[in-house]
Amino acid sequence: MTYKFRNVYISDKCSLLASTKYNPIVKENVNKCIDDYYMNEKTIEIAESKYQEYTINELIKKERVDLLISGDLQNQILSSTLASSKIGLPVLGIYSACATFVEGIIIGSMFIERNKRNAIVTVSSHNLVSEKQFRFPVEYGAVRKSVNTCTATGSVSALLTNKKSNIKVESATIGVMIQTNHKDANDMGSAMAPSCATVLYNHLKETNRGPSYYDLILTGDLGIYGKEIMIDYFEKISNQKLENVIDSGSIFYKDKNVYAGASGPVCLPLIFFDYILKQKKYNKILLIGTGSMHSVISSNQKVEIPSVSHAISLEVKY
Amino acid sequence: MNKKQLIANNNDMNNEEYDKLIKKHIKEENVLKNMIISFFSGGLIGLLGEVLTNIFLKYNNLNDSYLMTFVVLIIIGSLLTGIGFFDKILSVCKCGLIVPSTGFANTMTSSAMDARSEGFIKGIGASIFKLTGSIILYGIFFGIIFGFIRSMIL
Numbered sequence: 038m039t040y041k042f043r044n045v046y047i048s049d050k051c052s053l054l055a056s057t058k059y060n061p062i063v064k065e066n067v068n069k070c071i072d073d074y075y076m077n078e079k080t081i082e083i084a085e086s087k088y089q090e091y092t093i094n095e096l097i098k099k100e101r102v103d104l105l106i107s108g109d110l111q112n113q114i115l116s117s118t119l120a121s122s123k124i125g126l127p128v129l130g131i132y133s134a135c136a137t138f139v140e141g142i143i144i145g146s147m148f149i150e151r152n153k154r155n156a157i158v159t160v161s162s163h164n165l166v167s168e169k170q171f172r173f174p175v176e177y178g179a180v181r182k183s184v185n186t187c188t189a190t191g192s193v194s195a196l197l198t199n200k201k202s203n204i205k206v207e208s209a210t211i212g213v214m215i216q217t218n219h220k221d222a223n224d225m226g227s228a229m230a231p232s233c234a235t236v237l238y239n240h241l242k243e244t245n246r247g248p249s250y251y252d253l254i255l256t257g258d259l260g261i262y263g264k265e266i267m268i269d270y271f272e273k274i275s276n277q278k279l280e281n282v283i284d285s286g287s288i289f290y291k292d293k294n295v296y297a298g299a300s301g302p303v304c305l306p307l308i309f310f311d312y313i314l315k316q317k318k319y320n321k322i323l324l325i326g327t328g329s330m331h332s333v334i335s336s337n338q339k340v341e342i343p344s345v346s347h348a349i350s351l352e353v354k355y
Numbered sequence: 356m357n358k359k360q361l362i363a364n365n366n367d368m369n370n371e372e373y374d375k376l377i378k379k380h381i382k383e384e385n386v387l388k389n390m391i392i393s394f395f396s397g398g399l400i401g402l403l404g405e406v407l408t409n410i411f412l413k414y415n416n417l418n419d420s421y422l423m424t425f426v427v428l429i430i431i432g433s434l435l436t437g438i439g440f441f442d443k444i445l446s447v448c449k450c451g452l453i454v455p456s457t458g459f460a461n462t463m464t465s466s467a468m469d470a471r472s473e474g475f476i477k478g479i480g481a482s483i484f485k486l487t488g489s490i491i492l493y494g495i496f497f498g499i500i501f502g503f504i505r506s507m508i509l
Contacts (some may be wrong), residue, residue: 080472174465176436177486178445178452180389184381218370219377227377231368265380273368275374295446 041209043250045146047195047351048202050310051095053088056164056190059290066311067191068095074190082115082337085163088192093159096196099156102126106145107159110138110167110188110301126157135258136212137302138193139326139347143209144347145197153199161192162301171222171333184224186200186260186300187289189289193306204314205352208244209355212236212346214330220269222329222336226263226286226297229327229344233259234271236346241275244350248279251350252319257305257327260284260297285309293302302326317355324349356475389449396451404428404455425456432460437468 054067056074064070069091076087089107096102105126107117114130121128133140141158149156151308165175167188173179197206215232224226233256241248248254259267264284271279285308289299304324327346336342364443368376404424411420435441445452452458465485470482484491 082472171468174462174469174486176439176442176461176468177446178442178458178461179467180445180449180453183384217373219373224377224381227381233375262381266376269376269380270373272367273372 039208039240040143040147041208042146042206043151043280044199044201045150045206046200046202047142047233048198048200049078049096049099049196050192050194050306051092052169052193052307052311053092054189054191054307055088058164058190059187059292059294059296061189061289061307062291063289063311066315067307068092070271073147074163076332081163081165082113083119084109085109085161085166085192086116086119086123086169088163088347089116089159089161089194090123090189092161092192092194093120093157094219096157096194097126098129098141100196102157102196103154104129104145104148104156105159106131106156107161108132108141108302109161109168112170116161118162118198120136120159120161120228130202131279133326133345133347134328134330135302135304136326138195138306138347139209139257139324139349142195142197142206142349143211143347144208146206149197149199156197157194158197159192159194160302160306162188162190162303164188164190164301167301169187181204182223184221184226184260184262184297184300185295186225186258186286187294188289188301189295189304189307190300190301191303191307193303193310195306195310203354205354207350207352208240209350210236210240210243210348212239212345212348215346216341216343218341218351220336220339220341222331222342224262225258225300225329225342225344226260227266228329228331228342229257229259229346230263230267230270232346233257233267233327234274236348237271237323238275238347240323248277248281249324251281251321253313254279254282254323254325255309255313256282256284256307256325257286257287257346258298259327260300261287262297262298275325283313288312314353320353322351322353324351370460393451393454396448397454398451400428400451400455400457428456429460432457433464434465436461443466459490460488462490 044166052067108131145156286298407424470478
Protein backbone atom coordinates (compact mmCIF):
# COMPACT_ATOMS: atom_id res chain seq x y z
CA MET A 38 0.00 0.00 0.00
CA THR A 39 1.88 3.05 -1.26
CA TYR A 40 1.12 6.72 -0.59
CA LYS A 41 2.65 9.72 -2.28
CA PHE A 42 3.19 12.92 -0.35
CA ARG A 43 3.44 16.34 -1.92
CA ASN A 44 4.45 18.68 0.83
CA VAL A 45 5.90 16.84 3.78
CA TYR A 46 9.44 17.63 4.86
CA ILE A 47 11.73 16.65 7.71
CA SER A 48 13.07 20.00 8.77
CA ASP A 49 14.90 19.28 11.99
CA LYS A 50 16.07 16.50 14.26
CA CYS A 51 17.65 15.99 17.61
CA SER A 52 19.60 12.86 18.42
CA LEU A 53 20.92 11.63 21.73
CA LEU A 54 23.36 8.76 22.01
CA ALA A 55 23.37 7.51 25.58
CA SER A 56 25.92 4.71 25.52
CA THR A 57 29.33 4.63 23.89
CA LYS A 58 29.86 0.91 24.38
CA TYR A 59 31.66 -0.70 21.38
CA ASN A 60 32.31 2.79 19.97
CA PRO A 61 29.24 3.61 17.80
CA ILE A 62 30.05 5.08 14.39
CA VAL A 63 27.75 8.09 14.96
CA LYS A 64 29.50 9.13 18.18
CA GLU A 65 31.03 12.35 16.85
CA ASN A 66 28.01 13.51 14.85
CA VAL A 67 25.05 13.24 17.24
CA ASN A 68 23.60 16.36 18.86
CA LYS A 69 24.45 15.08 22.29
CA CYS A 70 26.56 12.10 23.31
CA ILE A 71 26.61 10.88 26.90
CA ASP A 72 27.51 7.58 28.50
CA ASP A 73 24.87 7.31 31.18
CA TYR A 74 22.36 4.51 31.69
CA TYR A 75 20.62 6.23 34.61
CA MET A 76 20.36 10.03 34.02
CA ASN A 77 20.20 10.55 37.83
CA GLU A 78 17.01 8.51 37.99
CA LYS A 79 16.39 5.49 40.19
CA THR A 80 15.48 3.04 37.44
CA ILE A 81 16.55 2.44 33.86
CA GLU A 82 12.95 2.55 32.65
CA ILE A 83 12.51 6.15 33.80
CA ALA A 84 15.96 7.03 32.48
CA GLU A 85 14.82 6.04 29.00
CA SER A 86 11.90 8.45 29.25
CA LYS A 87 14.41 11.19 30.16
CA TYR A 88 16.22 10.53 26.89
CA GLN A 89 12.98 11.12 24.99
CA GLU A 90 12.18 14.22 27.04
CA TYR A 91 15.53 15.73 26.17
CA THR A 92 15.23 15.26 22.42
CA ILE A 93 11.59 16.46 22.30
CA ASN A 94 12.34 19.55 24.37
CA GLU A 95 15.24 20.50 22.11
CA LEU A 96 12.85 20.59 19.13
CA ILE A 97 9.97 22.30 20.95
CA LYS A 98 12.28 25.19 21.86
CA LYS A 99 12.67 26.08 18.20
CA GLU A 100 9.26 25.50 16.61
CA ARG A 101 5.53 25.33 17.35
CA VAL A 102 4.44 21.69 17.44
CA ASP A 103 0.90 20.27 17.26
CA LEU A 104 1.32 16.55 17.55
CA LEU A 105 3.72 14.10 19.14
CA ILE A 106 4.05 10.53 17.86
CA SER A 107 6.28 8.37 20.00
CA GLY A 108 7.22 4.78 20.59
CA ASP A 109 9.81 2.53 22.22
CA LEU A 110 10.44 -1.11 23.09
CA GLN A 111 9.16 -1.29 26.66
CA ASN A 112 5.99 -3.08 27.71
CA GLN A 113 3.00 -0.79 27.12
CA ILE A 114 5.45 1.76 25.62
CA LEU A 115 6.08 3.01 29.14
CA SER A 116 8.90 5.44 28.48
CA SER A 117 6.98 7.17 25.68
CA THR A 118 3.95 7.68 27.89
CA LEU A 119 6.09 8.95 30.77
CA ALA A 120 7.97 11.38 28.53
CA SER A 121 4.85 12.68 26.78
CA SER A 122 3.08 13.27 30.10
CA LYS A 123 5.84 15.75 30.94
CA ILE A 124 5.65 17.46 27.54
CA GLY A 125 1.89 18.16 27.37
CA LEU A 126 1.31 17.80 23.62
CA PRO A 127 -1.44 15.76 21.95
CA VAL A 128 0.15 12.35 21.64
CA LEU A 129 -0.14 9.12 19.67
CA GLY A 130 1.75 6.12 21.00
CA ILE A 131 2.82 3.55 18.45
CA TYR A 132 4.60 0.21 18.56
CA SER A 133 6.08 -1.89 15.83
CA ALA A 134 9.38 -2.85 17.47
CA CYS A 135 12.34 -1.59 15.45
CA ALA A 136 10.17 -0.27 12.59
CA THR A 137 8.60 2.28 14.95
CA PHE A 138 10.47 5.29 13.54
CA VAL A 139 9.38 4.69 9.95
CA GLU A 140 5.82 3.94 11.05
CA GLY A 141 5.80 7.23 12.97
CA ILE A 142 7.01 9.17 9.95
CA ILE A 143 4.26 7.59 7.81
CA ILE A 144 1.49 8.40 10.32
CA GLY A 145 2.83 11.92 10.88
CA SER A 146 3.11 12.58 7.13
CA MET A 147 -0.52 11.60 6.62
CA PHE A 148 -1.59 13.98 9.38
CA ILE A 149 0.26 17.02 8.16
CA GLU A 150 -0.07 16.50 4.39
CA ARG A 151 -3.22 18.65 4.18
CA ASN A 152 -3.36 20.26 7.58
CA LYS A 153 -0.54 22.79 7.74
CA ARG A 154 0.63 21.50 11.06
CA ASN A 155 3.88 20.30 12.60
CA ALA A 156 4.48 16.91 14.16
CA ILE A 157 7.33 15.36 16.09
CA VAL A 158 8.22 11.69 15.73
CA THR A 159 10.19 10.31 18.67
CA VAL A 160 11.69 6.90 19.31
CA SER A 161 13.99 5.62 22.01
CA SER A 162 15.57 2.40 23.16
CA HIS A 163 17.72 1.36 26.10
CA ASN A 164 20.14 -1.53 26.07
CA LEU A 165 19.57 -2.65 29.67
CA VAL A 166 15.77 -2.36 29.44
CA SER A 167 15.69 -4.57 26.34
CA GLU A 168 18.09 -7.07 27.88
CA LYS A 169 15.88 -7.31 30.94
CA GLN A 170 12.63 -7.48 29.04
CA PHE A 171 13.42 -9.61 26.00
CA ARG A 172 16.51 -11.62 26.92
CA PHE A 173 17.98 -12.33 30.36
CA PRO A 174 18.61 -10.30 33.53
CA VAL A 175 21.23 -7.60 32.93
CA GLU A 176 24.08 -9.14 34.91
CA TYR A 177 23.19 -12.73 33.99
CA GLY A 178 26.08 -14.40 32.21
CA ALA A 179 24.38 -15.70 29.11
CA VAL A 180 26.69 -17.00 26.39
CA ARG A 181 25.96 -14.92 23.28
CA LYS A 182 25.38 -16.47 19.91
CA SER A 183 26.93 -14.85 16.87
CA VAL A 184 23.45 -13.93 15.59
CA ASN A 185 22.52 -11.97 18.72
CA THR A 186 22.17 -8.20 18.36
CA CYS A 187 23.04 -5.55 20.91
CA THR A 188 20.34 -2.90 21.41
CA ALA A 189 21.52 0.66 20.81
CA THR A 190 20.85 3.19 23.56
CA GLY A 191 19.51 6.67 22.92
CA SER A 192 16.66 8.65 21.47
CA VAL A 193 15.93 10.48 18.21
CA SER A 194 13.25 13.07 17.46
CA ALA A 195 12.44 14.33 13.99
CA LEU A 196 10.27 17.33 13.11
CA LEU A 197 7.82 16.97 10.20
CA THR A 198 6.57 20.20 8.60
CA ASN A 199 5.02 21.59 5.42
CA LYS A 200 7.78 24.17 5.05
CA LYS A 201 10.33 23.31 2.42
CA SER A 202 13.59 21.89 3.68
CA ASN A 203 16.32 19.70 2.28
CA ILE A 204 14.74 16.34 3.20
CA LYS A 205 11.46 15.64 1.40
CA VAL A 206 9.25 12.67 2.28
CA GLU A 207 8.29 11.53 -1.20
CA SER A 208 6.29 8.34 -0.71
CA ALA A 209 5.69 5.59 1.79
CA THR A 210 4.75 1.94 1.66
CA ILE A 211 3.07 0.22 4.58
CA GLY A 212 4.16 -3.38 4.92
CA VAL A 213 2.24 -6.56 5.65
CA MET A 214 2.90 -8.77 8.66
CA ILE A 215 4.83 -11.84 7.57
CA GLN A 216 5.31 -15.06 9.46
CA THR A 217 7.75 -17.73 8.36
CA ASN A 218 8.43 -20.82 10.41
CA HIS A 219 11.43 -19.20 12.09
CA LYS A 220 11.15 -19.42 15.88
CA ASP A 221 14.52 -18.44 17.35
CA ALA A 222 14.13 -15.04 19.03
CA ASN A 223 17.92 -14.71 19.28
CA ASP A 224 18.13 -14.50 15.52
CA MET A 225 15.88 -11.60 14.62
CA GLY A 226 17.65 -10.89 11.34
CA SER A 227 16.35 -14.11 9.76
CA ALA A 228 12.88 -13.38 11.11
CA MET A 229 12.77 -9.88 9.60
CA ALA A 230 14.47 -10.45 6.24
CA PRO A 231 11.37 -11.79 4.37
CA SER A 232 9.19 -8.88 5.44
CA CYS A 233 11.92 -6.41 4.47
CA ALA A 234 12.33 -7.96 1.02
CA THR A 235 8.56 -8.08 0.54
CA VAL A 236 7.94 -4.44 1.40
CA LEU A 237 10.80 -3.45 -0.89
CA TYR A 238 9.32 -5.56 -3.67
CA ASN A 239 5.85 -4.07 -3.16
CA HIS A 240 7.20 -0.55 -3.05
CA LEU A 241 9.15 -0.92 -6.28
CA LYS A 242 6.20 -2.59 -7.99
CA GLU A 243 3.65 0.03 -6.98
CA THR A 244 5.88 2.95 -7.89
CA ASN A 245 7.15 1.31 -11.11
CA ARG A 246 10.77 1.73 -10.12
CA GLY A 247 13.77 -0.54 -10.22
CA PRO A 248 16.17 -1.01 -7.30
CA SER A 249 18.73 1.17 -9.07
CA TYR A 250 16.33 4.15 -8.92
CA TYR A 251 17.52 4.66 -5.36
CA ASP A 252 21.04 5.77 -4.59
CA LEU A 253 20.79 3.96 -1.30
CA ILE A 254 18.47 1.46 0.34
CA LEU A 255 19.01 1.79 4.06
CA THR A 256 17.53 -1.06 6.09
CA GLY A 257 16.91 -1.04 9.81
CA ASP A 258 18.57 -3.66 11.96
CA LEU A 259 18.85 -6.89 10.01
CA GLY A 260 22.40 -7.45 11.19
CA ILE A 261 25.32 -8.90 9.28
CA TYR A 262 23.63 -12.21 8.41
CA GLY A 263 20.09 -10.86 8.02
CA LYS A 264 21.23 -8.42 5.34
CA GLU A 265 22.68 -11.20 3.18
CA ILE A 266 19.55 -13.30 3.67
CA MET A 267 17.38 -10.33 2.68
CA ILE A 268 19.37 -9.73 -0.53
CA ASP A 269 19.08 -13.41 -1.51
CA TYR A 270 15.38 -13.50 -0.65
CA PHE A 271 14.72 -10.39 -2.73
CA GLU A 272 16.59 -11.88 -5.66
CA LYS A 273 14.47 -15.01 -5.38
CA ILE A 274 11.09 -13.23 -5.38
CA SER A 275 11.88 -10.55 -7.96
CA ASN A 276 14.83 -11.80 -10.05
CA GLN A 277 16.60 -8.47 -9.47
CA LYS A 278 19.95 -7.95 -7.80
CA LEU A 279 20.39 -5.45 -5.00
CA GLU A 280 23.71 -3.66 -4.86
CA ASN A 281 23.03 -0.43 -3.03
CA VAL A 282 21.95 -1.80 0.34
CA ILE A 283 23.44 -0.68 3.65
CA ASP A 284 22.18 -2.16 6.88
CA SER A 285 22.30 0.33 9.76
CA GLY A 286 22.55 -2.38 12.40
CA SER A 287 25.60 -4.04 10.92
CA ILE A 288 27.64 -0.83 10.56
CA PHE A 289 26.61 0.69 13.88
CA TYR A 290 29.49 -0.51 16.06
CA LYS A 291 33.08 0.22 15.11
CA ASP A 292 34.71 -2.00 17.73
CA LYS A 293 34.95 -5.70 17.14
CA ASN A 294 32.46 -7.50 19.36
CA VAL A 295 30.53 -10.73 19.67
CA TYR A 296 27.32 -9.38 18.19
CA ALA A 297 25.88 -9.44 14.66
CA GLY A 298 25.20 -5.70 14.90
CA ALA A 299 22.99 -3.19 16.65
CA SER A 300 19.22 -3.25 16.95
CA GLY A 301 16.47 -1.09 18.37
CA PRO A 302 14.25 1.65 16.93
CA VAL A 303 16.97 4.33 17.27
CA CYS A 304 19.43 2.41 15.15
CA LEU A 305 17.98 3.41 11.75
CA PRO A 306 17.41 7.14 12.44
CA LEU A 307 20.79 7.55 14.15
CA ILE A 308 22.63 6.09 11.17
CA PHE A 309 20.47 7.99 8.67
CA PHE A 310 20.69 11.45 10.25
CA ASP A 311 24.16 11.29 11.72
CA TYR A 312 26.11 9.07 9.35
CA ILE A 313 24.48 8.87 5.89
CA LEU A 314 23.39 12.51 5.68
CA LYS A 315 26.77 13.72 6.94
CA GLN A 316 28.43 11.97 3.99
CA LYS A 317 26.47 14.16 1.50
CA LYS A 318 26.64 11.41 -1.10
CA TYR A 319 23.14 10.04 -1.64
CA ASN A 320 20.09 11.90 -2.99
CA LYS A 321 17.31 9.34 -3.30
CA ILE A 322 17.21 7.21 -0.19
CA LEU A 323 14.77 4.47 0.74
CA LEU A 324 14.49 3.83 4.47
CA ILE A 325 13.13 0.44 5.50
CA GLY A 326 12.39 -0.05 9.17
CA THR A 327 12.27 -3.71 10.11
CA GLY A 328 10.49 -4.94 13.22
CA SER A 329 10.43 -8.37 14.80
CA MET A 330 7.12 -8.49 16.66
CA HIS A 331 7.72 -11.25 19.18
CA SER A 332 7.12 -11.03 22.90
CA VAL A 333 8.68 -13.04 25.71
CA ILE A 334 5.49 -15.09 26.01
CA SER A 335 5.28 -15.82 22.29
CA SER A 336 8.88 -16.96 22.09
CA ASN A 337 8.46 -19.18 25.17
CA GLN A 338 5.35 -20.69 23.59
CA LYS A 339 7.36 -21.36 20.41
CA VAL A 340 5.16 -19.23 18.18
CA GLU A 341 6.66 -18.45 14.77
CA ILE A 342 7.96 -14.87 14.87
CA PRO A 343 5.80 -12.40 12.93
CA SER A 344 7.64 -9.44 11.48
CA VAL A 345 6.68 -6.21 9.76
CA SER A 346 8.59 -3.65 7.72
CA HIS A 347 7.65 -0.22 6.46
CA ALA A 348 9.40 1.83 3.80
CA ILE A 349 9.68 5.58 3.17
CA SER A 350 11.31 7.16 0.19
CA LEU A 351 13.20 10.40 0.89
CA GLU A 352 14.63 12.94 -1.52
CA VAL A 353 17.58 14.77 -0.04
CA LYS A 354 19.20 17.94 -1.37
CA TYR A 355 22.45 19.22 0.04
CA MET B 356 -6.35 -5.29 -2.79
CA ASN B 357 -6.38 -8.86 -1.64
CA LYS B 358 -3.73 -10.66 0.34
CA LYS B 359 -2.16 -12.48 -2.62
CA GLN B 360 -1.32 -9.25 -4.41
CA LEU B 361 0.35 -7.74 -1.38
CA ILE B 362 2.62 -10.63 -0.49
CA ALA B 363 5.03 -10.75 -3.40
CA ASN B 364 4.10 -13.22 -6.13
CA ASN B 365 4.23 -16.91 -6.90
CA ASN B 366 8.03 -16.86 -6.61
CA ASP B 367 7.50 -16.64 -2.87
CA MET B 368 9.59 -19.08 -0.84
CA ASN B 369 8.16 -21.95 1.11
CA ASN B 370 9.42 -22.76 4.57
CA GLU B 371 11.98 -25.41 3.61
CA GLU B 372 13.60 -23.17 1.04
CA TYR B 373 13.83 -20.39 3.58
CA ASP B 374 15.43 -22.66 6.16
CA LYS B 375 18.05 -23.59 3.58
CA LEU B 376 18.70 -19.92 2.86
CA ILE B 377 19.23 -19.20 6.56
CA LYS B 378 21.60 -22.15 6.93
CA LYS B 379 23.59 -20.95 3.92
CA HIS B 380 24.41 -17.64 5.58
CA ILE B 381 24.56 -18.43 9.28
CA LYS B 382 27.35 -20.81 10.06
CA GLU B 383 27.27 -23.18 13.01
CA GLU B 384 29.45 -22.02 15.84
CA ASN B 385 32.53 -23.96 16.81
CA VAL B 386 31.08 -26.11 19.58
CA LEU B 387 34.24 -28.15 20.13
CA LYS B 388 36.37 -25.12 20.98
CA ASN B 389 33.74 -23.85 23.44
CA MET B 390 33.56 -27.31 25.02
CA ILE B 391 37.33 -27.50 25.54
CA ILE B 392 37.40 -24.02 27.11
CA SER B 393 34.46 -24.94 29.37
CA PHE B 394 36.15 -28.20 30.35
CA PHE B 395 39.23 -26.40 31.63
CA SER B 396 37.47 -23.39 33.19
CA GLY B 397 34.97 -25.71 34.91
CA GLY B 398 37.87 -27.87 36.05
CA LEU B 399 39.58 -24.85 37.56
CA ILE B 400 36.47 -24.10 39.63
CA GLY B 401 36.48 -27.74 40.71
CA LEU B 402 40.13 -27.42 41.74
CA LEU B 403 39.32 -24.28 43.72
CA GLY B 404 36.50 -26.17 45.44
CA GLU B 405 38.83 -29.06 46.26
CA VAL B 406 41.44 -26.73 47.77
CA LEU B 407 38.76 -24.98 49.84
CA THR B 408 37.41 -28.31 51.09
CA ASN B 409 40.87 -29.43 52.15
CA ILE B 410 41.38 -26.19 54.05
CA PHE B 411 38.02 -26.53 55.81
CA LEU B 412 38.76 -30.18 56.62
CA LYS B 413 41.38 -29.04 59.11
CA TYR B 414 38.66 -27.51 61.27
CA ASN B 415 35.52 -29.53 60.44
CA ASN B 416 34.23 -32.94 59.47
CA LEU B 417 33.79 -33.87 55.77
CA ASN B 418 30.08 -32.99 55.37
CA ASP B 419 30.46 -29.57 56.95
CA SER B 420 33.47 -28.68 54.84
CA TYR B 421 31.61 -29.60 51.61
CA LEU B 422 28.78 -27.33 52.68
CA MET B 423 31.16 -24.51 53.52
CA THR B 424 32.86 -24.88 50.12
CA PHE B 425 29.48 -24.46 48.42
CA VAL B 426 28.69 -21.41 50.51
CA VAL B 427 32.04 -19.79 49.70
CA LEU B 428 31.67 -20.47 45.96
CA ILE B 429 28.14 -19.03 45.96
CA ILE B 430 29.32 -15.94 47.84
CA ILE B 431 32.14 -15.43 45.33
CA GLY B 432 29.70 -15.86 42.39
CA SER B 433 27.18 -13.44 43.87
CA LEU B 434 29.81 -10.84 44.69
CA LEU B 435 31.28 -10.98 41.18
CA THR B 436 27.76 -10.60 39.76
CA GLY B 437 27.02 -7.67 42.04
CA ILE B 438 30.07 -5.69 40.97
CA GLY B 439 29.38 -6.51 37.34
CA PHE B 440 32.34 -8.78 36.56
CA PHE B 441 30.67 -12.15 36.17
CA ASP B 442 29.33 -11.71 32.65
CA LYS B 443 32.71 -10.40 31.50
CA ILE B 444 34.56 -13.39 32.95
CA LEU B 445 31.92 -15.69 31.48
CA SER B 446 32.41 -14.40 27.95
CA VAL B 447 35.98 -15.74 28.25
CA CYS B 448 35.36 -18.89 30.31
CA LYS B 449 32.10 -19.97 28.57
CA CYS B 450 29.84 -22.50 30.28
CA GLY B 451 32.53 -23.74 32.67
CA LEU B 452 31.30 -21.05 35.07
CA ILE B 453 27.60 -21.76 34.67
CA VAL B 454 27.49 -25.46 35.46
CA PRO B 455 29.07 -25.29 38.97
CA SER B 456 27.26 -23.53 41.81
CA THR B 457 28.78 -20.19 40.72
CA GLY B 458 26.33 -20.20 37.82
CA PHE B 459 23.46 -20.79 40.21
CA ALA B 460 24.60 -17.83 42.33
CA ASN B 461 24.90 -15.63 39.24
CA THR B 462 21.41 -16.50 38.01
CA MET B 463 19.82 -15.76 41.36
CA THR B 464 21.71 -12.56 42.06
CA SER B 465 21.13 -11.11 38.60
CA SER B 466 17.38 -11.80 38.80
CA ALA B 467 17.25 -10.13 42.20
CA MET B 468 19.22 -7.10 40.99
CA ASP B 469 16.85 -6.62 38.06
CA ALA B 470 13.78 -6.79 40.25
CA ARG B 471 15.14 -4.54 43.01
CA SER B 472 13.38 -1.44 41.63
CA GLU B 473 9.98 -3.13 41.96
CA GLY B 474 10.29 -3.49 45.74
CA PHE B 475 11.15 -6.27 48.18
CA ILE B 476 7.95 -8.34 48.05
CA LYS B 477 6.68 -8.05 44.47
CA GLY B 478 10.14 -7.47 43.07
CA ILE B 479 12.95 -9.43 44.69
CA GLY B 480 10.72 -11.93 46.48
CA ALA B 481 8.71 -12.79 43.39
CA SER B 482 11.51 -12.76 40.85
CA ILE B 483 14.61 -14.11 42.58
CA PHE B 484 13.77 -17.70 41.58
CA LYS B 485 12.54 -16.70 38.11
CA LEU B 486 15.33 -18.59 36.34
CA THR B 487 16.66 -20.76 39.17
CA GLY B 488 13.20 -22.06 40.05
CA SER B 489 13.49 -24.72 37.39
CA ILE B 490 16.90 -25.82 38.71
CA ILE B 491 15.49 -26.21 42.22
CA LEU B 492 12.26 -27.91 41.14
CA TYR B 493 13.86 -30.48 38.83
CA GLY B 494 16.84 -30.86 41.16
CA ILE B 495 14.49 -31.99 43.92
CA PHE B 496 12.36 -34.06 41.54
CA PHE B 497 15.25 -36.05 40.10
CA GLY B 498 16.93 -36.16 43.51
CA ILE B 499 13.93 -38.07 44.81
CA ILE B 500 13.83 -40.41 41.81
CA PHE B 501 17.53 -41.22 41.80
CA GLY B 502 17.63 -41.45 45.58
CA PHE B 503 14.85 -44.00 45.35
CA ILE B 504 16.68 -45.98 42.66
CA ARG B 505 19.90 -45.90 44.64
CA SER B 506 18.26 -47.14 47.81
CA MET B 507 16.61 -49.97 45.85
CA ILE B 508 19.82 -51.13 44.18
CA LEU B 509 22.45 -50.58 46.85
